[in-house]
Amino acid sequence: MSKIIVQKFGGTSVGSVERIDAVAEIIKNASKSNYIIVVVSAMGGETNKLIKLSKHFSEDPDKREFDALVSTGETVSSALLAMALHSKGIKAKSYSASQIAMKTTNTFSKAKILDVNAKKILEVVKDNTIPIITGFQGITEGGDVTTLGRGGSDTTAVAIAAQVGALRCDIYTDVDGIFTTDPKIVSNAKKLDSITMEEMLELAGQGAKVMQTRAVEFANKYNVPVRVLSSFNEGNGTLITLKDESMENALVSGIAFQKDQIKFTLHGVGDVPGTAFRILGPISDAEVEVDVIVQNVSVDGKTDFTFTVSSEDEDTVKRVLENVKNDISFKELIVDSNIAKVSLVGVGMRSQAGVASKAFKALSENDVNIQIICTSEIKITMVVEKDLVDKTVEVLHKEFELEK
């Protein structure tokens, strides 16, 4: 029996009726050799249009209603894609989250997938019909509609691929694959044929913007091979491999960067046990993902505690810090939005020393000041001034000869 492949199409891939026709053609061809399950995002721009409507009533609309509103974009695109397949003689049916029981937590706008009715999906597949499933959407136990957060359709696709035991999950997007860095900034950035899941995790988290971190984590956890490829151009894309299968690893695989970041510094906080938890606990409870965390050396029992979050979480973090102000005494709260992150990623870093110092030397020679440094086994993250991001990426790309 042929195997199942889950194909996910993002917003630009289905951005117009003509694009939906093109996607239907891709699905039709793929369905000749495999069973296909499709996950689809809203037509490009539609979600933003809906968000704009909601902003008329409130800057911070009720999240239950917000999710009910924005999830309609996926319902529209899934029905249209089913129609496009019918017009090509292919049997297909659209399914909303409710219809395939895509159960999630009840954290509106940032819901996490708990379960999905794989049996129902497989019944459709067995009927030689292609299920076109709405990405991004979920439902709570009580039947409320939730959404998985920006880029959530990737997670939907991987979760379904895991549950139905798919051979592979193909993430169709508007880029040809994963590059050593953004080709818009470094013109000779190179497409990678494969990348390890670990490297991809670091790249996605750092804003490579090709695939959502949570989706990569899901793929990693459930051993789902993922391929990232273009729905616009032919090509094999980049395969995200479960294990590191290449004999020799490049020192650095790619450079990621992220501009929509904000830096909070609690100046003069007491350097006592539990401080980090008392600050980050409530922020985590508010479902904000904290990224770089640095605590400087203590002076006179006081220290500076710094962390970065996505710009969109600025108000939430401010509110949380206001609430916990009495628990954590600090002298001053410094908020800096004129920052960005740049990260070098590569499994090769594990075994080879000197990557960090090589990077810092190159940046220093090019007058780039690094505000914060944070390293892990396969990643070096640097926080720099927002205006210096492009330069930083260029310098590092050249230094590590990624164009080769």
Added chain:
Amino acid sequence: MSKIIVQKFGGTSVGSVERIDAVAEIIKNASKSNYIIVVVSAMGGETNKLIKLSKHFSEDPDKREFDALVSTGETVSSALLAMALHSKGIKAKSYSASQIAMKTTNTFSKAKILDVNAKKILEVVKDNTIPIITGFQGITEGGDVTTLGRGGSDTTAVAIAAQVGALRCDIYTDVDGIFTTDPKIVSNAKKLDSITMEEMLELAGQGAKVMQTRAVEFANKYNVPVRVLSSFNEGNGTLITLKDESMENALVSGIAFQKDQIKFTLHGVGDVPGTAFRILGPISDAEVEVDVIVQNVSVDGKTDFTFTVSSEDEDTVKRVLENVKNDISFKELIVDSNIAKVSLVGVGMRSQAGVASKAFKALSENDVNIQIICTSEIKITMVVEKDLVDKTVEVLHKEFELEK
């Protein structure tokens, strides 16, 4: 305890975010003296935009997908209206058909309501929260999304009013109430303060366009008082009374007309028992509503069988007649779309003769040729050439002094 009123807002009433604000104000005021349940249509124009998208793929798209697609308009407006109420300090929650188990038949695009979870709706009401329910939508037993056909939101509202035992169902629209005829055609057409359910049934069926026939039938069947009023202007609208409560009835209450009609004539059909059934049975099975039906006097065992349907059903009827051609022998099929219907409606007709002859005389004096005449207890319907509709309505409005 105060009583429940169901308020339904049509597409023009919620046609923009500003209109949604205005509607929220109406709901807020009404909620001071009664419990309110809201039923809402899609924002004006949105459903047509979605239909246009679907037409790219097929002139006759799969109805299951079509319904999934077009039902999203109501989901959008219900969520936005809930947000608008929140901004005014009112507790409200949007509910889709799926969430309140609005069960229907599985006749996509023309589904009929079977049941609704009134208990769930009343639980929301008891929690001092206004439920904002999507009109037009339903779900089948199997969980597929259906729609109730054009104007279906009226039916949703009346069905819910019946199930929750509401005091009244207020249908908010863009007109001030029910008029003796269309004010666009007869400038001194008069607004009626009340009208009987029977008269309204005839008017709605004949295209008064204010409220869907099925909704009036529902209201009639379940004894739900309905009021039609404007969401744009203040005023009490027109109350559709259960019984005829006025002492004296006007001879003619109003004039309705409908231009989007098509006439089918089966010429030379056998005048044998069962002919009408063999023609109309399959048409009814195809969910097409047949309107005026006339069978002419038989000559030599042959007769002419004529009926009118809505223009949108033209293709369906042609297909059905093609299929039954062998069962029913006829000489020729004549299809005429250059027609329209005009109807005089009034409960007073019951007890007073001469309305028909008075109407025919006035029309004859004004050179209007009547192609088909069809009378009932409280209605006289005439089929005329499409171009003569306005003239016919004007002549009759003047003849029966409806401006007074």
